[in-house]
Amino acid sequence: MTISDIARLAGVSKATVSRVLNHKPDVDxxxxxxxxxxxxxxxxxxxxxxxxxxxxxxxxxxxLVPALTWPxxxxxxxxxxxxxxxxxxxxxxxxxxxxxxxxxxxDVINRILANRLIVGLLAIFxxxxxxxxxxxxxxGLPVVLLDDQGLPPEQIPWITADNRAGAxxxxxxxxxxxxxxxxxxxxxxxxxxxxxxxxxxxDALQDYGIPLDPxxxxxxxxxxxxGRACACQFFAMPEHIRPTAIFAASDLMxxxxxxxxxxxxxxxxxDVSLVGFDDISSSGHMRPPLTTVRQPLSEMGxxxxxxxxxxxxxxxxxxxxxxxxxxxxxxxxGASLQPSQPxxxxxxxxxxxxxxxHFRLATTxxxxxxxxxxxxxxxx
Numbered sequence: 463m464t465i466s467d468i469a470r471l472a473g474v475s476k477a478t479v480s481r482v483l484n485h486k487p488d489v490d491x492x493x494x495x496x497x498x499x500x501x502x503x504x505x506x507x508x509x510x511x512x513x514x515x516x517x518x519x520x521x522x523x524x525x526l527v528p529a530l531t532w533p534x535x536x537x538x539x540x541x542x543x544x545x546x547x548x549x550x551x552x553x554x555x556x557x558x559x560x561x562x563x564x565x566x567x568x569d570v571i572n573r574i575l576a577n578r579l580i581v582g583l584l585a586i587f588x589x590x591x592x593x594x595x596x597x598x599x600x601x602g603l604p605v606v607l608l609d610d611q612g613l614p615p616e617q618i619p620w621i622t623a624d625n626r627a628g629a630x631x632x633x634x635x636x637x638x639x640x641x642x643x644x645x646x647x648x649x650x651x652x653x654x655x656x657x658x659x660x661x662x663x664x665d666a667l668q669d670y671g672i673p674l675d676p677x678x679x680x681x682x683x684x685x686x687x688x689g690r691a692c693a694c695q696f697f698a699m700p701e702h703i704r705p706t707a708i709f710a711a712s713d714l715m716x717x718x719x720x721x722x723x724x725x726x727x728x729x730x731x732x733d734v735s736l737v738g739f740d741d742i743s744s745s746g747h748m749r750p751p752l753t754t755v756r757q758p759l760s761e762m763g764x765x766x767x768x769x770x771x772x773x774x775x776x777x778x779x780x781x782x783x784x785x786x787x788x789x790x791x792x793x794x795x796g797a798s799l800q801p802s803q804p805x806x807x808x809x810x811x812x813x814x815x816x817x818x819x820h821f822r823l824a825t826t827x828x829x830x831x832x833x834x835x836x837x838x839x840x841x842x
């Protein structure tokens with residue numbers, strides 16, 4: 463059924479049906495009731511895309527995501543949904559396939575350019591496809607990037623977590639428990655996030671006067687098998703040089719460390735302490751529950767969509783204008799994270815008219831049951 467079909471059945475013009483759909487007051491009540499009854503009888507659902515094209519203003523916002531199986535996506539999407547449900551916009555989801563990434567990335571961008579259904583795009587962890595995003599922006603489509611994998615493309619606003627500070631907090635926690643031989647399982651170094659978390663680890667060691675030991679640093683892949691393989695190498699070391707604690711750059715790699723510890727007959731945290739990064743939903747339910755660094759994923763989704771909505775209202779895209787247009791964004795900037803107020807959000811932003819806006823949300827160390835002082839025989 464189309465709007466023309468409804469108009470024909472109701473004996474009115476398409477314009478009258480449109481006024482009914484848009485809740486305009488200048489429609490005779492009897493006519494309005496007849497049009498609504500016919501819509502209900504025929505299960506008519508108006509096309510958001512078509513109404514946007516007809517009215518000259520779309521109501522569809524695109525969200526580009528990696529494979530939906532990524533553990534971070536549900537929390538981010540929850541934050542996005544909380545914001546969008548308060549607006550007149552609808553979401554269109556574009557997903558990148560896990561196979562043939564490069565071709566699918568370019569195909570998705572080409573489809574977005576060709577169909578022109580959306581008025582703005584939120585790109586979540588787009589990976590290599592980020593380099594295609596400036597082409598969308600040059601075509602007049604506002605784009606916001608939620609990413610920590612690489613540096614943002616030209617002039618595209620960017621949302622991320624403070625990975626370096628989070629890694630610093632994780633490493634400091636282990637140091638303050640008494641650990642000195644602290645291993646680090648990195649993510650792939652092609653990603654900016656992996657380098658930032660490694661730098662936070664190095665910063666903490668340096669601040670506490672602990673020499674960096676290259677033998678305690680291995681590169682994983684953010685997934686459980688990679689974490690397990692790295693941990694097996696650590697646990698195969700002679701006991702007097704084996705690490706007493708491991709900081710894994712993702713929760714999934716930390717899960718792999720747990721499996722390796724069981725294989726080697728080591729107890730967590732009695733024999734080796736473990737910290738992850740992300741605080742995905744399953745981490746609090748592991749045995750033992752995982753100490754980890756929480757990324758404010760829902761807040762990142764909220765902030766990213768608020769920023770995109772502000773861009774739709776303020777095309778000039780200066781940081782100061784965006785903050786004036788969005789009370790939510792303004793509240794994020796300058797907020798402080800106090801130990802007694804874990805629900806607060808802290809972020810810094812580059813608010814320079816010549817630079818893209820960059821919001822960096824604070825992370826939080828969540829201490830659970832996988833960390834403890836080192837074994838007495840390992841203390842020195």
